[in-house]
Amino acid sequence: MRRVVITGAGTVNALACDVAATYAAFAEGRCGIGALDVxxxxxxGVQIGGQVRDWDAEARFSRQQITLYDRFTQFTLTAATQAISQSGLQFDGDLGDDSGVVLGTAAGGVNTWDDSYRAVYAEDKNRVHPFVVPRLMNSAAASHVAMQFGLRGPSFSVSTACASSNHAMGLAFQAIRGGGAKVMVTGGSESMLCFGGIKAWEGLRVMSQTACRPFSLNRSGMVQGEGAAVFVFEELDHARARGAEILAEVIGFAMTSDASDIVMPSQEGAARAIRLALRDAKVAPDAVGYINAHGTGTAANDKTECAAIAQVFGAAAERVMISSTKSMHGHLIGGTGAVELLACLMALQQGVIAPTIGYEVADPECPLxxxxxxxxxxAVDVVMSNAFAFGGLNAVLVLRKAA
Structure with a gap:
């Protein structure tokens, strides 16, 4: 079994358009949630979100590229370029054959869907752009990353609602560990902050109109965000041989299904995923110093997640630090786990634990x-990232500080 490390990271999110500035925002407890511009x-009814402000696609991409790239793909390519640049990798020759892409997104090109429906139904047009399908398909971002960087190995997209990124990164980890690839570009993205995307979420009645306050007794629901985070996962010996800077080691992954309810979370399903991820990582609960929680700010998720952590960690649950950075950047749906992995890297690299902002009133059902x-x-040596999605789809990653 090969060991897997992270050698590059990139991001676009409501807090910042690069990793260093995102770390600074986490450390400051800055809120990127504000009034929407759509x-x-x-x-x-919901008019707030974690929106990427002042995004100038024309400054980043050619007119021909914009014709092909939905906003979620634009975010992905920007983050991937940052990550691959940091890694220092060139995918020439055989390495391109041994490298792939696996990315998570819940809905893909929602802005393209929204624009096309508007054109046909509201504006009575009988034609849409010929590239609508290539723009909106969930796998578009993965394909464009593979094409831009010459990644000819296993490349695909994962769509498992709010766990999409964690599933994608877990599968990338397994591909390298099992010998199926030397390098995987992985993470996730989402851009649903358009009229149709917001209106759809409004229908669930889980959205806050004021703020995202995970674990606080007066929490009133989730707040949507948008953006991307992309990482370079690499086989350890390959990274060492070329003298790469190692940001962290990925040591465990597990995924489970609640198999019970399409929207209500299950304590037992979440607990099994956490337990199995620890077993895969070969670490005890008391070795974990920080957990980036799924922490959506909904009544059901937060208390269920706390109960699952307490169930698995036992006495160690009282001392492990837990936070939800969704309070700062919003819930990026399929892209959320990728942006949240940055908080895990920051904890390992810088010894800074990102806070849960907006916390006002202690909840006895969230006593952590x-x-x-x-x-x-x-200072922490081992961290965990949780993702528990609608449909009861759970994915948990465990990382260790680079030796």
Whole structure:
């Protein structure tokens, strides 16, 4: 079994458009959630979100590229370029054959869907752009990353609602560990902050109109975000042989299904995923110093996740630090686990634990250390990232500090 490390990271999110500035925002406890700037805002009941502000596609891509790239693909390519640049890899020759892409997104090109429906139904047009299908398909971002960088190995997209990125990164980890690839570009993206995407989520009645306050007794629901985070996962010996900087080691992954309800989370399903990820990583619960929680800010998720952590960690649950960075960047749906993995890397690399901001009132059903409102300095060696999605689809990653 080969060991797997991370040698590059990149991001676009509501807090910043690169990793260093995102780390700074995490450390400051800055909130990227604000008033939305979308069409037909007056028809929306929810008017806040973690939106990527001042995104200038024309400054980043050619006119021909924009014709092919939905907003979620634009975010992905920007983050992937940052990650691959940091890794220092060139995918020439055989390495391109041994390298692939696996990315997570829940819905793919939602902006393209929204624009096309508007053209046909609201504007009575009888034609849409000939590249609508290549723009909106969930696998578009993975394909464009593979084409841009010459990645000819296993390349595909994963769509498992809010666990999409964690599933994608877990599968990338397994591909390298099992010998199916030397390098995998992985992570996820989402861009659903358009009229149709927001209106769809409004229908679930799980959205807050004010703020995302995970684990706080007065929490009122989730807040959507958008963006991407992409990482270079690499086989350890390959990274060492070329003298690469190692950001962290990926040591465990597990996925489970609740098989019970399409929207309500299961404590037992989440607990099994956590337990199996620890077993895969070969670490005890008391070795984990920080957990980036799924922490959506909904009544059901937060108390269920806390109960699952307490069930698995036992006495160790009282000292492990837990936070939800969704309070800062919003819930990126299929891309959320990827952006949240940055908080895990920051904890391992810099010894800074990102806070849960917006925390106001202690909830007796969430009695854990949720690092309220202010970042914390703490040396940790092992961290965990949780993702528990609609449909009962759970994916948990475990990382270790680079030796």
């Amino acid at each position: 069409r037909d805002l007056d028809r929306l 250390d949720v690092v309220p409102n202010q970042a914390r300095q703490a």
